[in-house]
Amino acid sequence: MELHGTALSIRRLEKRYDDGTRALESLDLEVPAGTFFGLLGPNGAGKTTLISAVCNLIRVTGGEISVFGHDVASLQARRMIGVAEQDPNLDRFLTVREALVYHGGYFGLGRRRALERAEEMIDVFDLGAKADVRAPKLSGGQRRRLLLARALLHEPRLVILDEPTAGVDIELRRELWRYIRRLHEEGTTILLTTHYLEEAETLCEDVALIARGEIVARSAPEELKRRFGVDSLEAVYMETVAR
Secondary structure, eight states: OOOSSEEEEEEEEEEEOTTSOEEEEEEEEEEETTOEEEEEOOTTSSHHHHHHHHTTOSOOSEEEEEETTEETTSHHHHHHEEEEOSSOOOOTTSBHHHHHHHHHHHTTOOHHHHHHHHHHHHHHTTOGGGTTSBGGGSOHHHHHHHHHHHHHTTOOSEEEEESTTTTOOHHHHHHHHHHHHHHHHTTOEEEEEOSOHHHHHHHOSEEEEEETTEEEEEEOHHHHHHHHTOSSHHHHHHHHTOO
16 A cells, blocks of 8 residues: 555644634644554544544535545545544444445445455454344444444545544453554554543554644654653643643
């Protein structure tokens, strides 16, 4: 997979809601292709708004976003993005297999290929015993597996993981990260948001901290620690966004 170039380019991005709330303020961000990138910040900092803008789910007030050189509103960009949302939004009437096949069709996969990919993801995420079970009957951990399987089914080049391990047990968290590491090693660009700062410090090559709709610090975790004279990413976080 091609590893040079820019996966995500954001220029002067602004978002103000009708009530006057400023969610993003002239935000610039560039994520190189093949990077494991962390976006960290407190609730209300603008992370969810930023992700929604990248996924073309909201109308922004101003600015430009491109994904591998394609405007974010284009079909090409949409097909290059896979997102595992923080809150499970699974169709309660579809089984695991049906949900994956439907997702494949939405992203332009033919039925045969969608079925093939669905079976691959069911196997990868150990959902075989639940393949014909509907979402409401899955455990919390199984729903997390399905969300990630769905995000990866159409083989996106940019994978966005919004709090992917929130509320899961240690065993499942380690299992999910083993797969995500392997995916990254194969060249996929990962954009991660997480409140587990030790997770970001271990996994991410590049980290941006966001507060009040603006990027307030960005670098590799080791460089951030050196710059702020601290010994952990959590301490950097406290120095920047949690003041």
